[in-house]
Amino acid sequence: MEPIDKTQQDAQKLAAALEAVKFIKEGDVVGLGTGSTATFAIEEIGKKVREGLKITAAASSKRTEELAKSYGIEMLDLQTLGSIDISIDGADEFTESLNLIKGGGGALFREKILASLSKNRIIVTDSSKKVLKLGAFKVPIEVIPLALQYVVNQVEKLNGSSILREKNNETFITDNGNFIIDADFGLIDHPEELAKSLNQIDGLLAHGLFIGLTNKVIMASSNGVVVFE
Numbered sequence: 001m002e003p004i005d006k007t008q009q010d011a012q013k014l015a016a017a018l019e020a021v022k023f024i025k026e027g028d029v030v031g032l033g034t035g036s037t038a039t040f041a042i043e044e045i046g047k048k049v050r051e052g053l054k055i056t057a058a059a060s061s062k063r064t065e066e067l068a069k070s071y072g073i074e075m076l077d078l079q080t081l082g083s084i085d086i087s088i089d090g091a092d093e094f095t096e097s098l099n100l101i102k103g104g105g106g107a108l109f110r111e112k113i114l115a116s117l118s119k120n121r122i123i124v125t126d127s128s129k130k131v132l133k134l135g136a137f138k139v140p141i142e143v144i145p146l147a148l149q150y151v152v153n154q155v156e157k158l159n160g161s162s163i164l165r166e167k168n169n170e171t172f173i174t175d176n177g178n179f180i181i182d183a184d185f186g187l188i189d190h191p192e193e194l195a196k197s198l199n200q201i202d203g204l205l206a207h208g209l210f211i212g213l214t215n216k217v218i219m220a221s222s223n224g225v226v227v228f229e
């Protein structure tokens with residue numbers, strides 16, 4: 001991980017986002033991610049739409065939906081979409097094998113659906129997100145409220161300790177009306193196995209381990225833009 005300050009980080013996020021937007025073609029259905037890096041991409045797409053680019057898009061969160069609409073991007077309903085041509089999203093951590101942790105902003109479930117529907121899945125990041133092993137960033141897990149304690153118990157059986165996410169001293173509620181627990185598994189040696197185990201827990205709607213859901217990571221660094229694929 002490269003140590004960078006906030007200004008450098010924002011410049012890198014912008015550089016990665018601009019690079020990713022170049023992959024969008026006329027007529028594409030575009031999946032729009034959530035978070036500060038995805039926002040740079042959405043702003044750039046909005047600019048291109050105003051210049052005449054014809055695309056439609058689907059959003060991974062209510063925040064993104066509102067933002068995209070404010071830029072004049074024509075939005076489609078994710079619920080009825082059969083496929084997406086290209087999606088651009090951020091990540092909280094990634095490895096060179098293109099495994100990710102996502103969900104720092106709580107949008108992981110819709111982001112996973114969006115990625116699963118997408119033919120070309122691009123992740124945009126600054127250089128602080130690149131790690132050798134996932135897990136320094138706690139794994140966000142969206143939980144149906146009724147199943148909270150059950151899911152916490154099951155996560156403990158997988159050697160994870162959970163914290164219920166709060167925002168402004170209140171329990172954080174996702175766009176889907178659920179809770180998020182942030183689970184600490186330490187550094188994760190086998191993310192595929194952990195993801196499979198988490199998938200089996202009833203009441204767990206989605207976890208932030210994105211395994212095999214990425215085609216390309218575009219990372220900006222102090223040495224320029226690097227693409228992992």
Ligand SMILES: O=C[C@H](O)[C@H](O)[C@H](O)COP(=O)(O)O
Nearest residue numbers: 035036037090103104105107
């Ligand atoms: O739920 C939020 C998403 O997974 C974000 O893409 C992720 O947290 C990265 O956000 P940012 O670009 O703000 O670091």
